[in-house]
């Protein structure tokens with residue numbers, strides 16, 4: 180990627196897209212194009228085609244998607260499949276039609292089988308059944324990854340995909356039901372502290388294990404791969420470290436400074452028991468995460484306080 184070349188970041192207002200824009204700008208890339216979903220609804224094929232014909236980007240980071248935590252995924256599976264499938268097909272196809280030099284498609288670690296051997300290597304894709312709570316989203320993400328692979332195979336394109344683990348950081352979604360666990364905890368423990376509540380209830384048993392990557396590290400990895408990786412097999416983006424949800428709750432409680440009890444609502448789903456990424460491939464390419472979890476949670480909490488609850492999607 181040359182500094183003057185045109186880069187389209189799809190989803191630039193989201194947590195990931197905004198971090199990719201920050202990273203590109205910090206590295207001196209000056210020709211970044213973007214559109215909000217109001218300006219360009221990526222589910223509309225004609226609009227996407229017109230945009231690509233008009234803008235002719237050289238590079239594309241596809242970070243626009245319908246995204247949510249376990250509850251959103253299990254409540255709205257039809258929306259998660261339709262929106263994601265159609266958005267990614269429209270963008271990747273228009274990129275191909277307009278000779279985009281390189282595209283990065285972002286998936287998620289939930290594409291791997293529910294009971295995959297841990298840590299999960301890229302090669303375990305499609306070896307057994309998916310987790311039910313996010314099957315629709317995972318199927319859409321697998322389709323995007325595969326479409327990039329098929330274009331590479333049939334037409335010799337250089338379209339890559341990356342599979343991030345659970346992410347968190349500035350500009351996250353703090354919706355009480357639809358968000359992911361980490362922003363949900365930041366908001367819930369903060370509110371409990373402000374209200375002097377005696378306890379905070381978290382979903383499930385607290386036993387599932389999860390891995391978390393700070394979004395600015397993720398953005399750095401995306402830009403790094405765009406510059407240093409080609410190939411149809413996806414690349415896992417994570418830290419290689421995991422902790423139980425109950426341990427995460429203790430950590431957020433400490434960072435936020437809440438002193439009450441933690442209770443568990445076991446009527447809520449646990450989701451997949453464990454999904455630790457094998458990051459051997461990423462490390463071998465020369466990239467490693469920088470931000471440890473506690474430090475990242477502190478920075479995310481500061482961002483949450485600065486935004487003053489404005490982001491509650």
Ligand SMILES: NC(=O)C1=CN([C@@H]2O[C@H](COP(=O)(O)OP(=O)(O)OC[C@H]3O[C@@H](n4cnc5c(N)ncnc54)[C@H](OP(=O)(O)O)[C@@H]3O)[C@@H](O)[C@H]2O)C=CC1
Nearest residue numbers: 190192193194195215216220221243244246285287345346
């Ligand atoms: N958050 C996480 O923990 C993880 C995220 N990922 C992946 O990273 C990517 C980005 O996620 P994240 O930043 O968290 O999500 P966000 O919800 O923060 O941002 C999603 C972005 O997508 C855009 N978008 C949604 N629908 C449309 C549409 N119909 N047309 C145009 N744009 C649309 C939104 O644009 P606008 O703001 O203009 O409405 C928004 O900026 C996704 O591919 C996701 O799968 C992968 C693993 C974990």
Ligand SMILES: C[C@H]1O[C@H](OP(=O)(O)OP(=O)(O)OC[C@H]2O[C@@H](n3cnc4c(=O)[nH]c(N)nc43)[C@H](O)[C@@H]2O)[C@@H](O)[C@@H](O)C1=O
Nearest residue numbers: 247248249287289313358359360363382383387448449450
């Ligand atoms: C990124 C990833 O995100 C989703 O998968 P998930 O990892 O299950 O995501 P989650 O962050 O929502 O939950 C993690 C764990 O945490 C527990 N948990 C406790 N209390 C709360 C809580 O208050 N909110 C939430 N959301 N979870 C809670 C919850 O029960 C679960 O055990 C998919 O969308 C998937 O498609 C995907 O890609």
